[in-house]
Amino acid sequence: MFRFEILHRSKISRARVGRIHTRHGVIDTPNFVAVGTNGTIKGLDNETVDAIGLQLMFCNTYHLLLQPGTDVVQKAGGLHRFINRKMPIITDSGGFQVFSLAYGSVADELKSRGAKKGEGHVLKINEEGVLFRSYRDGSKVLLTPESSITAQKALGADIIIPFDELPPYHIDESRLRSSLERTHRWEKRSLEEHLKSPQGQAIYAVVHGGIDSEMRRQSCRFLADLPFDGYAIGGSVGKNKEEMGAMLKDCVPRLPEEKPNHLLGIGDIPSLDALVPLGIDTFDSSYPTRAARHGLLMTQSGGIKAEKGEFKDFFGPIEEGCSCLTCKNFSLAYLHHLFKARELTAYTLATVHNLTFMVEKMRKMREAIALSQI
């Protein structure tokens, strides 16, 4: 069922246009993957998300495991039916969240801002997995490679991700090495659990190794030898865009070329522009939807702040020529007003615009790759 085809290769870069086939339809690549943590893009119902044409949605196993519980989703007939989504879904393993509990915000760590903050609600980390306390009911939950895959089978996403360890950014080489080795063992266990009953799901490995190029290469080699369906790049990708670019430039060519790859947690416009030419196929990020809720509206020229005084009486759309429901029906002045008045409708209308912007941006990038302009 799961299949990746490459339609065009750029003559000037490693960028490629492809098509991932899943049980719930096609994902054109390169593409942007919006984050719907709890089974919804914040502020949008899934009928609207389908209409926008978002081909892949990222849901978080950790959140869904605790609320509503994978048993409920399974009883509903899987995540697609539960949330009424017709197009493909990818779930993560829950690793990112439980290690955020353990080390403080992983996002801070990845960006080298944070210091280790103690154990949070994590009770135990050992070779088996991670034992933590549910923030919902205080019960103890054990997340292991096997239980993460079982949860992701119950959710039934089209693409799933093996359980991995997220080491903090500030870590010495020997600890990074042991973390990498454990991650590899956990990913192998995840893969084995998955292969017992693939159910038409694809599983993407997660390449680790932080910003140590030797370990990244080792991770690529180890995982490329295993029958994963695709390759995600995770862990600390560097403290700035230069570090990230250098790492990916070295890493991507070491992954199986005929398989799709994914960059975890990155999706801002400058990164997309810089990284699509390196051959990345899909990118997930909560940036465009979170930005929308803060009144940051994406435009060709870099974006505008809805609440800026000059838009008070600007009765044109956010961007001339934009085909989104917001731009077709409402003025920037009205959006400005809704944000000023702190109306929920503001968040919805801005999210519709930013998500449409991303879908359209990626469509144009695919066109440009086919013409070898990227």
Added chain:
Amino acid sequence: MFRFEILHRSKISRARVGRIHTRHGVIDTPNFVAVGTNGTIKGLDNETVDAIGLQLMFCNTYHLLLQPGTDVVQKAGGLHRFINRKMPIITDSGGFQVFSLAYGSVADELKSRGAKKGEGHVLKINEEGVLFRSYRDGSKVLLTPESSITAQKALGADIIIPFDELPPYHIDESRLRSSLERTHRWEKRSLEEHLKSPQGQAIYAVVHGGIDSEMRRQSCRFLADLPFDGYAIGGSVGKNKEEMGAMLKDCVPRLPEEKPNHLLGIGDIPSLDALVPLGIDTFDSSYPTRAARHGLLMTQSGGIKAEKGEFKDFFGPIEEGCSCLTCKNFSLAYLHHLFKARELTAYTLATVHNLTFMVEKMRKMREAIALSQI
């Protein structure tokens, strides 16, 4: 342009089926009027509101005067164009809000819960009008019968309301009488200001007199003699449903029968069931939309609480047979989950349902009146 026709009269009550014609189309009566204070039903864009079939939307002049300002709305070409609403709009005078500032929450006062709380941000109340301080920029704003009408002309709603004084519930007879007399003078000034340039707008009087039946009758007499296009019933309507019912039973027959009437701020289901037979044509209330945001979903059998444990794995719709977008696409279990996860989408989906419920409820009431079942 503005015209009211009565299509059916019930044989068993004063209930009637009618049709209010406005520049922006028809309002079938009796009908429910949803509140979109800032020019939006909270959580819904106006395209969706149109699709639900809500024929009249209530916007608040006080709020729109301060944000975005009537100058902005006028520059946009009026409120309909500014908020992209195709169907009729009614605005109030701002009186309710400025007297809430003066006396504490008018809602509390009307329900006889509150005590007088001092002057709030109101700086002066005299025969001219009310001077208050804007919560947005601290500037002084003078609201008078004339300035309220001027603001409502700039907004351009289909139905507007004269500036009135909202006396607190706890008030002695002589103070209620002077308040009533001032309100009558203010309403007459409002009407005169309106008639200078009607612009196809209709103006509804507001009947006052609290729960003093003699003063209510006096108010009906005074206002019925003036060329208003319709009659709203406002002020303290009683501290319980019995008081309200008794007052309306006495009051409604004293209003011009051939003109539409409106009950301000009441729209819960038991009140609709009790008051439509008394001949009320339209009701506005924020109840169904506010209830939705609190997870109270309206049903034939009185409503349910979305977060109740039993709905965790109830995969049917909120109500079988409901034609709303929420019920057609999403299960109650999913709504339960979205409320538990505090997702914005929950508020939108619940509001779509409750508003559709109200539209449908009123359609059925009109049918029942035509059959003299109400």
